[in-house]
Amino acid sequence: MTSAVWLPAGDTGLLLDFCGFASAATDVLPDDDVRLAALRQARSLSACLAEMKEAGKIDGITDLVPGMTSLLIHYDPLLTSAQHLKTQISLLMSSQKNAPSSSGRRWHLPVLYGSDVGPDLEEVARRTGLSPAEVITRHLANELEVAIMGFLPGSGYLTGVDASLSLPRRSAPRTHVPQGSVGIAMGQTTIYPLDSPGGWNLIGKMPVPLFDPARAEPIMFRPGDRVKFFQIDEAEFTRLKQATEGGAMPLSPEMTGQR
């Protein structure tokens, strides 16, 4: 917490950087444990401020966006000021009990790997020196975490992928990646919530959309959700896909009680 730095984002944003990285002008990434601690602090403060905002205990905050090591506080300069917010939030941080940074939820998500829906599986196998089956095994091995969300509605950056699968993005991004595609890059996994351009290495597809405006809750993930994948075949993929029609939701998260 001692290294947290306030940075201005115009007159509608205040960025609080928890490991001084954004202000340090260095391309040396902080150690994983430092980064993770910053992420947890960002999410914890975000949850705390969201609660205060809801209860009318803090004015002028319009949105809260946790980043990988930071929290962006969007504010309305007609209702508050950066100086006022800094004072209020600094005071809060010095007395803050550790608000939960995890959502306490775990998803078990079905993935159909390879073939047409995972066109980069063979190439990922070649570049990592593993067999395609081994790539799948390792992708299934770890429980991942929705670190932050973005850049499309409902999408998230899932961290914790087995280190042997860490590859850069594709040098030439695809102009069209189908909705549901499961991609890996930079030690992370993402699932495309919509048909969109994209540069991640595609290894499979998830049948349940992350974002569906027709659903009672359009967006599945919350920051801090845990995710464990399991492999399905084409018949199961088709069955689950059909079960999502008309805004229906065949999956629900397990409550872990771990916050």
Next chain:
Amino acid sequence: MSTLTLITAGPYSSIQDKGRTGQQALGVLEGGAMDRDALRIANHLVGNEENAGALELFMGGTRLFVSEPRMVSLAGSTADHAVIRAKNGEETQLPSGQSACLDAGAELFVPPLRHANTVIIAIEGGFDLPPLYGSVATSANAKLGGLDGRLLADGDILPLGPAAALSLAPLMLSDITIFEKSEIIRCVTGPQDVWFTAEAHHLFFTSEWAITPQLNRMGFRLAGPALSHKTSADILSDGIVCGSIQVPGDGQPIIMMRDHQTTGGYTKMATVISADLAPLARMRPGLSLRFRAVSQEEAEVAARQKDDKMQTLLASICPV
């Protein structure tokens, strides 16, 4: 049901309001009218709530009619206008900053825009579309809002909300200088200004930046001298505000506009102040701008002054 029919939609036209806020942590971008001043004014001119959904035209070339008489207005430019063609063929001009009654059987035409990038056409009663997170704003890249999350197309029929019980008189703004562009754009340095060399800082604030044709609801790409980073253009992703000036590895700034993504991984040299976002949004390709640095406190004062000015202007709206 009362409707509005687009005979021709015009390229990149969409339904916009103030945008949606409060869900960016879930990746739901803000969106909303590029020119919020124009949105507020256009809605006031037809008696709507000031942030109601309206048509945002990016290039003009739009032709439309309504199924029952409605007040319509145009705002956002000092010189662009619309033409109303009555049933009997008679044509009258609808200047920017005014409203008029559009009868059933009449047509409204907006010629290709020559002065501003966008204009707002507000319709009395607004649009009867389902809001998503409190907004009907369209963000076509994210397939959110508006009509099925997409841009408007020729032949679209849009359901209108209920019209006011009392018929309104045509109204006008006393002064349309509010719709002027600005070649001086004020910004607050940061949040990642320390990532740039001293030379890049100097160049950023002393150079003339050309507005390139790569301009859309997501961002404005500028051209000028290359801004160099000390080490890298890539950061760990963090949140973005409207007006953030990202500089990727090629050293050419991109100003993030209303449909900006919620988070990004490029260094941000500075942020355009909120009071200058609408004047910036009116700057067309081929024009150029300069950046002037102000403090965060000065930017907040500018926001309050801008709002005061807007309140005075809205209070001065009077019958034509």
